[in-house]
Amino acid sequence: MSDSTVSTNGDYVNFYQYKGKHTGILGWLLSVDHKRIGLLYLGSMVTFFLVGMTLGFFMRLELWNPGQDIMGPQTYNALFTLHGIIMIFLVIIPGIPAGFGNFFLPIQIGAEDVSFPRLNLFSWYLYTIGGLLAVASLFLSGGPIDTGWTFYAPYSLRTGTEVIMPLMAAFILGFSSILTGVNFVTTVHRLRAPGMTFFKLPLFIWALYSTAWIQIIGTPIIGITILLVVVERLFGVGLFDPAMGGDPILFQHLFWIYSHPAVYIMILPAMGVVSEIIPTFARKTIFGYGAIAVSSIAIAFVGTLVWGHHMFTSGMSDESRWVYSFLTFIVALPSGVKIFNWVATMYKGSIKAETPFLYVMAFIFLFSIGGLTGLVLGSLATDVHLHDTYFVVAHFHYVMFGGTIFIFFAALHYWFPKMFGKMYNTKIANIALAIMVVGFNMLYFTFFILGYLGMPRRYYDYLPEFQGMHQFATVGSWVMIAGILLMFINLFLGLKNGKKSGNNPWGGMTLEWTVPSPPPLLNFKKIPTVKYGPYEYEHYDEVTNNVN
Amino acid sequence: MFETASDYAQNVDFVMLLIVGISVVLLLGITIAMIYFVFRYSRKRNPVAKQIHGNVILEIIWIVIPTIIVMVMFWYGYEGFQRLRADSEGAYEVKVYGFMWGWNFEYPNGKKNDTLYIPLGQKTKLVMTSRDVLHSFYIPAFRLKEDLVGGKSTFIVLEPSKTGSFDVACAEYCGLNHSRMYTKLHVLEDSEFDKWLKIGMPEEGKKDETKTLPKDSVKTEAILE
Numbered sequence: 093m094s095d096s097t098v099s100t101n102g103d104y105v106n107f108y109q110y111k112g113k114h115t116g117i118l119g120w121l122l123s124v125d126h127k128r129i130g131l132l133y134l135g136s137m138v139t140f141f142l143v144g145m146t147l148g149f150f151m152r153l154e155l156w157n158p159g160q161d162i163m164g165p166q167t168y169n170a171l172f173t174l175h176g177i178i179m180i181f182l183v184i185i186p187g188i189p190a191g192f193g194n195f196f197l198p199i200q201i202g203a204e205d206v207s208f209p210r211l212n213l214f215s216w217y218l219y220t221i222g223g224l225l226a227v228a229s230l231f232l233s234g235g236p237i238d239t240g241w242t243f244y245a246p247y248s249l250r251t252g253t254e255v256i257m258p259l260m261a262a263f264i265l266g267f268s269s270i271l272t273g274v275n276f277v278t279t280v281h282r283l284r285a286p287g288m289t290f291f292k293l294p295l296f297i298w299a300l301y302s303t304a305w306i307q308i309i310g311t312p313i314i315g316i317t318i319l320l321v322v323v324e325r326l327f328g329v330g331l332f333d334p335a336m337g338g339d340p341i342l343f344q345h346l347f348w349i350y351s352h353p354a355v356y357i358m359i360l361p362a363m364g365v366v367s368e369i370i371p372t373f374a375r376k377t378i379f380g381y382g383a384i385a386v387s388s389i390a391i392a393f394v395g396t397l398v399w400g401h402h403m404f405t406s407g408m409s410d411e412s413r414w415v416y417s418f419l420t421f422i423v424a425l426p427s428g429v430k431i432f433n434w435v436a437t438m439y440k441g442s443i444k445a446e447t448p449f450l451y452v453m454a455f456i457f458l459f460s461i462g463g464l465t466g467l468v469l470g471s472l473a474t475d476v477h478l479h480d481t482y483f484v485v486a487h488f489h490y491v492m493f494g495g496t497i498f499i500f501f502a503a504l505h506y507w508f509p510k511m512f513g514k515m516y517n518t519k520i521a522n523i524a525l526a527i528m529v530v531g532f533n534m535l536y537f538t539f540f541i542l543g544y545l546g547m548p549r550r551y552y553d554y555l556p557e558f559q560g561m562h563q564f565a566t567v568g569s570w571v572m573i574a575g576i577l578l579m580f581i582n583l584f585l586g587l588k589n590g591k592k593s594g595n596n597p598w599g600g601m602t603l604e605w606t607v608p609s610p611p612p613l614l615n616f617k618k619i620p621t622v623k624y625g626p627y628e629y630e631h632y633d634e635v636t637n638n639v640n
Numbered sequence: 641m642f643e644t645a646s647d648y649a650q651n652v653d654f655v656m657l658l659i660v661g662i663s664v665v666l667l668l669g670i671t672i673a674m675i676y677f678v679f680r681y682s683r684k685r686n687p688v689a690k691q692i693h694g695n696v697i698l699e700i701i702w703i704v705i706p707t708i709i710v711m712v713m714f715w716y717g718y719e720g721f722q723r724l725r726a727d728s729e730g731a732y733e734v735k736v737y738g739f740m741w742g743w744n745f746e747y748p749n750g751k752k753n754d755t756l757y758i759p760l761g762q763k764t765k766l767v768m769t770s771r772d773v774l775h776s777f778y779i780p781a782f783r784l785k786e787d788l789v790g791g792k793s794t795f796i797v798l799e800p801s802k803t804g805s806f807d808v809a810c811a812e813y814c815g816l817n818h819s820r821m822y823t824k825l826h827v828l829e830d831s832e833f834d835k836w837l838k839i840g841m842p843e844e845g846k847k848d849e850t851k852t853l854p855k856d857s858v859k860t861e862a863i864l865e
C-alpha cells in the first residue's frame with residue numbers, strides 16, 4: 093500500500109539536483125536550505141563521534157593493566173576530557189535536533205523551510221567555529237585541557253593546560269544551540285500547515301519544541317558561567333577560588349543549573365524519534381498521545397529544578413540534599429510513563445520489526461537500565477557510595493549512548509531512504525546492531541559492578557583486584573566498536589550503491605512520507621492541509637494517497 | 641568482594657538491593673512485554689492493527705503506582721543517609737586535610753599521620769578541608785564519601801563494626817595523580833588505638849612516598865607491633 097507514490101520520482105528536481113546561485117562545495121557551504129544544513133550537521137557530528145569513539149578506544153586500551161601501558165597520566169586525563177567535551181558539546185547536544193530536526197521539522201509540519209533560514213546557516217557556522225577552536229586548543233602551548241568535561245573550579249583555574257580556548261569554544265557552541273532553539277520555536281509557532289493544530293503535531297515536533305525552550309532558557313546560564321571562569325582565570329577576581337575567598341560550590345551550582353537540563357536536551361529529541369518509529373512499524377496510533385506530548389513539556393520544566401543531584405557529596409547542606417533527591421524521583425516519573433506508553437503502543441499493533449524498530453527495541457532495553465540505575469543514584473544513601481565511581485560512568489553511557497546515540501542510529505536508518513532516496517542492506521544493519529548491543533553490555537555493564545566495588549572514575553591507574561573486570565570491559569569496547577564501524581560502512585555502501593527506496597518504504601504517515609525521496613527544494617508542490625492526527629492509521633490511505 | 645565494615649554500609653547495601661530488586665522486576669516486565677508483543681502482534685499474525693488511542697484508567701495506574709514506588713525508594717535512601725550524620729554528638733574528632741596528592745590526619749592530641757587510625761568502640765567524625773583543589777574522601781567499605789572543599793569544612797561520621805584495614809580513595813578528580821591518592825583506614829580495638837595514639841607521639845607522620853598504588857605507612861605500623 094505504500095508504493096503509490098513512487099511514480100512521481102522521475103519528474104521532479106530534488107534538493108540535491110537543484111541548482112542555486114552556487115554549485116559544488118559552495119552549494120553546500122552557502123546553502124540556506126534546511127535539508128542541506130541538516131546534512132552538514134549530520135556529517136560533522138558523525139565525524140566528531142568517530143573521533144570521540146577513537147579516544148574512548150585508547151582510554152580502554154590504557155586500562156588493560158594497572159600502571160602505564162601506552163600513555164602517561166597527563167595524556168589519559170586529557171583524553172577523557174576531550175572525549176567528554178566532544179561527545180557532549182559537539183555530538184549529543186546539537187545531535188538529533190540540529191541534524192534530523194533541521195531536515196525534518198519543516199517537512200513534518202508542512203513548511204517550506206524554517207522561519208529564519210540564514211540564521212540557521214549561521215548557527216552551523218558557529219558550531220563549526222566552536223569545533224575548530226576546540227581542536228585548535230590542543231596545539232596551544234599549555235597543551236590539551238585536562239579538567240574533565242565539567243571544568244570544576246578550582247582545578248580549572250589552576251591547571252597549566254589550555255583552558256580558556258576550549259571554554260570559548262563551548263561558549264560559541266552555546267550560541268549555536270540558542271539560535272537553533274529560537275529558530276525552531278518560531279517555526280513551530282508560525283509555519284504549521286493549515287489544519288495542523290498543536291495537538292496534531294507529530295511527537296518528534298513536540299519533543300523538538302520542548303527541547304528548543306530548554307536551549308533558549310538554559311544555555312545562557314552556562315555561557316555566563318564559562319565567561320566567569322575565563323574572567324577568574326585571567327584576573328583572579330575571587331569568584332570560585334577559595335584561596336581568594338571564592339566558592340567552588342557556586343561554580344558547581346551554576347554549571348549544573350544548565351548541564352542537568354542539558355541532559356533533557358540530549359534525550360527528549362530521541363524520545364520524539366521513538367514516538368515516530370513505533371507507530372510506523374506497528375501501523376498503529378500512539379498510545380496516549382496527550383500524555384507523551386505533555387510529559388515532554390513537564391520534563392523540560394521540572395527538569396530545571398533537580399540539578400543538585402549531581403552534588404550530593406559536594407558539601408552542600410543536608411537539607412538541599414534531600415530536597416534534590418525528592419525532586420529527582422519526581423522527574424523520573426514522566427520518563428517512565430513514556431516507556432509504558434511505547435510498549436503499550438505495540439499491544440495489538442501489526443508489527444514489522446525492521447531495522448529502525450529493532451534499534452528502538454535495543455533503546456528501550458538499554459535506556460530502561462540507564463533510567464532505573466538513575467533511581468539508585470537519586471537515592472541519597474546509595475549515591476553517596478556510588479557518586480564519581482564507575483557506576484556513574486555506566487549510568488550515563490546507558491542513558492546517553494544506549495539512549496540518545498542508539499536513537500541517533502535508529503533515526504539514521506529510519507530516515508536514510510527519505511534523505512537519500514536509497515536503501516542500505518538491512519540484514520547487515522541488523523547484524524551490526526546485535527554486535528553493538530553485545531559489546532555495549534560487556535563494556536558498560538561491567539562498569540556498574542566496578543563502581544559498586546569502589547572503583548572511582550577518571551582513574552588512570554587502579555587497584556590490581558579490578559584488573560579482570562577492566563580487561564573484560566576493554567574486550568567489550570572492541571566488540572562494540574566493530575559493530576559501530578560495520579554499521580557506518582553498511583550505511584556508506586547504501587549511500588553509494590543502495591537500491592532506490594521509494595517514497596514511503598516503511599509505511600509512515602507523517603508528512604515527510606508524502607513527499608518524494610529525496611524531497612524537492614521547498615519540500616511540497618503544494619502545502620498540504622492537515623485533517624488528522626499524525627498516527628491515525630485508520631486514515632492511512634487517504635493521507636498517503638494525497639500525494640505531492 | 642563486596643566488603644562492608646559498618647552497620648551503615650550494610651544498610652546501604654540493603655537500600656541498593658531494594659532499588660535494584662524493584663528495578664529488575666520493572667525491567668523484565670518492560671522487556672518481556674515488548675518482546676512478547678513483537679511476536680504475538682507481528683504483521684503476519686496480526687495483519688490489521690487495532691487503533692487504541694489510550695486508556696485513562698491504565699494511565700492513571702501507571703502514574704500512581706510508580707509514584708508510590710519512587711517515594712518508598714526516596715524514603716529509604718534519605719533515612720539511610722541521615723542515620724549517622726544527624727547524630728554525631730560526642731564523636732571522636734579527627735581532622736582531615738587533602739592536598740595534591742595525599743592526605744593528612746590530625747588527632748586531638750596533636751598527632752599527625754598520613755594513614756587514618758580510628759577506634760572501634762566509638763563514632764569518629766572526620767572534619768575535612770582541602771589545601772588546594774577539590775578532593776573527595778572515599779571509603780568503599782563504609783559506603784561513604786564527601787568532598788573536601790578549600791575554605792570550608794565538610795564531615796563524615798564513621799561507626800565501624802569490625803577492626804581491619806580498608807582502602808581510602810580520592811573520588812573527586814584532582815589532576816595528575818588523582819588515581820594514586822590512595823591511603824588506608826585502620827580500625828583498631830580501643831586499647832590498641834590508645835596505645836597507637838600515645839606511642840606515636842610526638843613523632844610526626846611521614847609523608848607517604850609511594851608513588852604507586854596504596855602501600856601502608858610502614859613506620860607507624862611497626863611502632864604498633
Ligand code: HEM
Nearest residue numbers: 145148149151172176179184240241492493549550551569
Ligand atoms: C564509542 C565508544 C565509547 C567508549 C569506548 C567510551 C569510553 C569511555 C571511557 C573509558 C570513559 C572514561 C571513564 C573514566 O575514566 O572515568 C568515558 C567517559 C565519558 N564518556 Fe564515553 N565512551 C564511548 C562513547 C560515549 C558516548 C557516545 C558518549 C555521549 C554521548 C560518551 C560520554 C562520555 C562522557 C561525558 C564521559 C565523562 C568524561 C569526563 O569524565 O569528563 N561516551 N567514556
Ligand SMILES: [Cu+2]
Nearest residue numbers: 775810814821
Ligand atoms: Cu584528589
